[in-house]
Amino acid sequence: MAGRWAGWLFVLPALAVYGVFVLRPLALTAQYSLYRWDGVGPSTWVGWDNYAAVFTDPDLVAPLAHALLLVVAFAAGPVLLGLALAAAVRPGPSLVLLLPQAVPPIAAGLAWSVLLSSTGAVNRSLEAVGLHGVARTWLGDSSTALAAVGVIGAWALLGTCALLLSAGVRRLDPALYEAARLDGAGRWREFRAVTLPGVRREVGVCVVITSVAALSSFDVVYVTTLGGPGGATSVPALEVFHLAFTERQVGLASALAVVLVVLVLAVVAPVLRWSR
Amino acid sequence: MRAGLLVRVGLAVVTVLPLAELFVTALHPPGTYPPGLTWPDDPHWSNFALAFRTALVDRALLSGLVVVLAVVPAVLVLSTAAGYGLARLPFPGSRAVLGLFVVGLVLPREAIVVPLYQLVRDLGLLDTTAGLVLPLVAVHLPFGVVWMRTHFASADAEPAECARVDGAGPWAVFRHVHLPLAGDALRSSALLLSVWTWNHLLFALVLVDDPLRRTAAGALGAFQGRWGTDVPLLCAGALLITAPVVVPLVLLRRRFADALVEWASVR
Secondary structure (H helix, E strand, C coil): CCHHHHHHHHHHHHHHHHHHHHHHHHHHHHHHCCEECCCCCCCEECCCHHHHHHHHCHHHHHHHHHHHHHHHHHHHHHHHHHHHHHHHCCCCCCHHHHHHHHCCHHHHHHHHHHHCCCCCHHHHHHHHCCCHHHCCCCCCCCCCHHHHHHHHHHHHHHHHHHHHHHHHHHHCCHHHHHHHHHCCCCHHHHHHHHHHHHCHHHHHHHHHHHHHHHHCCHHHHHHHCCCCCCCCCCCHHHHHHHHHHCCCCHHHHHHHHHHHHHHHHHHHHHHHHHHC | CHHHHHHHHHHHHHHHHHHHHHHHHHCCCCCCCCCCCCCCCCCCCHHHHHHHHHCCHHHHHHHHHHHHHHHHHHHHHHHHHHHHHHHHCCCCCHHHHHHHHHHHCCCCHHHCHHHHHHHHHHCCCCCCHHHHHHHHHHHHHHHHHHHHHHHHHCCCCHHHHHHHHCCCCHHHHHHHHHHHHHHHHHHHHHHHHHHHHHCCCHHHHHHCCCHHHCCHHHHHHHHHHHCCCCHHHHHHHHHHHHHHHHHHHHHCHHHHHHHHHHHHHHC
């Protein structure tokens, strides 16, 4: 009876739930992005106007720029440090580093805002070594707030990247290292010629995970700065939430959300292709 | 190697530092704005009890637990069946269906949150556990389905062949041959899903007004607005909602680490 369609019956329940609660809302977001709408009353067709606003309104361009900077911050630290750790420490990084993966981001954000506050441990250590001039409210100063958010993201993702990269290194054939050493390679050459190409796939996965985390970094920003001070840490995820549920500009929020999706795919697709 | 050890210890310290800060701050007198990383003269252990009582952290924990206990089994059941169908019973269009789920792996939650709010409202489920559980199940399905598909795709084909020769249909083969062998994949998946659900914030904020019916993280998000000035109490509350995920994970850290590596290789 079932024959070639039996698989459908297994897939159908999951696909139905996914379709109703993810795929259809995604299509609706795309549709809303072409209208001006407060979410309740009548809507007006505005075509690409919302998209034009996303790319010209400074209040909406800034979050996109911040998101791209956070991609660099969230990815670079964990990937570079993780690679160094994986290459240097054979048995693998300590599992303490995984702790941030389990801590609720909202609790982590709170902990960091205390740590980085004017009387927090970071400033006290700076003062202890005589750097009074450097001390500041890191998350409250518009020149350092975004960097501080970047540090929090890097903190959260380092363990995962270190773990993945060291798993990749462990899988490499020891004979490759022996061959490199016989050829007279030093530690750096060995790293360049054997380790790095060997863990290309893992580097790709790390970049994907960290980029997606950076582009949809809602939790950490929500709890530490709410986008402030003065929009210095506004990110698209928070802006979508704010536009849709506070400002009641559903069309604009939707256009920003669509741009966010395109941005994620634009970052992820080439990385995946490169790392295959 | 000495340098490697140094780096390891340094990173471990940096990793634990924020949590240590949370802990020390939680012991200061409530209502004060404590200096960083100092042990208080007279530690207020009572802050934990106070957070439990006055901030109703106990109810937040309970509601977080209810959400996890509803979301995780539902994702496991749906995704085990779907993963099996996609891996073992390919049908016309199954590759496209898999593609839909794979895209869901990187889809930002913010991209669906507005229509989702309207859908849940239209279903009359705003401010209810069900109204939070259904969307959370749906957004975790891509992970679950792709994860279980990978597991079943790499499963040994021989026992299933034998069962089929003996006349077992697709359901019987699934139920009696493949499912009993999927225990490890299911346990790892359950572990990751529990952590993610417990910590989920965005949908909880949007779909549930009453903080005491949210996920644990969502409840804390509301506490922050309410006692933003009482930092020690806030930190005590944060630790109370962190402990139920961190303690089991410290005990299960090997499995958690393996699950994360496997999760990444699935992506």
